[in-house]
Amino acid sequence: SAVISQKPSRDICQRGTSLTIQCQVDSQVTMMFWYRQQPGQSLTLIATANQGSEATYESGFVIDKFPISRPNLTFSTLTVSNMSPEDSSIYLCSVLRRMGVKAMNTEAFFGQGTRLTVV
Amino acid sequence: EDKVVQSPLSLVVHEGDTVTLNCSYEVTNFRSLLWYKQEKKAPTFLFMLTSSGIEKKSGRLSSILDKKELFSILNITATQTGDSAVYLCAVDVYEGQGGSEKLVFGKGTKLTVNP
Numbered sequence: 001s002a003v004i005s006q007k008p009s010r011d012i013c014q015r016g017t018s019l020t021i022q023c024q025v026d027s028q029v030t031m032m033f034w035y036r037q038q039p040g041q042s043l044t045l046i047a048t049a050n051q052g053s054e055a056t057y058e059s060g061f062v063i064d065k066f067p068i069s070r071p072n073l074t075f076s077t078l079t080v081s082n083m084s085p086e087d088s089s090i091y092l093c094s095v096l097r098r099m100g101v102k103a104m105n106t107e108a109f110f111g112q113g114t115r116l117t118v119v
Numbered sequence: 120e121d122k123v124v125q126s127p128l129s130l131v132v133h134e135g136d137t138v139t140l141n142c143s144y145e146v147t148n149f150r151s152l153l154w155y156k157q158e159k160k161a162p163t164f165l166f167m168l169t170s171s172g173i174e175k176k177s178g179r180l181s182s183i184l185d186k187k188e189l190f191s192i193l194n195i196t197a198t199q200t201g202d203s204a205v206y207l208c209a210v211d212v213y214e215g216q217g218g219s220e221k222l223v224f225g226k227g228t229k230l231t232v233n234p
Contacts, residue, residue, distance in 0.1 A: 009160075033221065042207065042226040043162075048219070090160050096211075096220060106151060106211050107167060108222055113160025
């Protein structure tokens with residue numbers, strides 16, 4: 001298994017400000033994933049954070065709004081910039097780890113999540 | 120575009136009932152299908168399915184995958200109030216030659232078990 005420490009667990013922020021969320025993994029991983037889960041919705045992938053290269057953003061998400069850092073293989077940050085009430089969501093980081101015989105299967109592990117409320 | 124659809128979106132039952140949650144998918148490069156239980160923020164892993172027709176069981180929960188019809192079901196027997204949660208279905212897809220992969224999630228089924 002993988003242990004992921006994510007913080008803060010929750011925050012209430014003023015619109016127009018920025019919040020940086022951190023995730024620390026207990027072992028080295030190549031890719032880390034950042035998700036957003038808006039109220040009543042499923043997890044939507046924001047971007048994949050690769051160590052040593054630019055993050056890969058999904059359609060509808062841009063680097064200016066959600067800058068990501070990945071300074072090493074165990075750590076990543078996601079910043080939610082210039083926040084508006086529409087950014088109120090749960091934000092989750094995740095890693096995939098190959099498991100099983102010949103490492104053919106993949107399991108996802110999640111941080112504890114950050115509940116963001118923008119007022 | 121890769122797509123995962125869960126049904127029903129919401130379900131209310133009484134303790135002791137048996138429920139079946141559905142997940143269908145349309146993806147380009149399927150690796151596996153995963154079920155998660157989400158009670159607060161972080162989803163917790165339930166099952167990973169890669170082969171058709173092989174049932175996986177864990178206590179009162181079981182799941183099976185049909186790769187021909189592109190769906191999976193999650194069964195919960197003798198439900199308890201502690202089973203109340205959102206159940207998420209995700210498909211692990213791989214992309215391109217580089218071997219990267221990601222999970223595509225369905226919207227989830229919100230299960231409420233009343234005493």
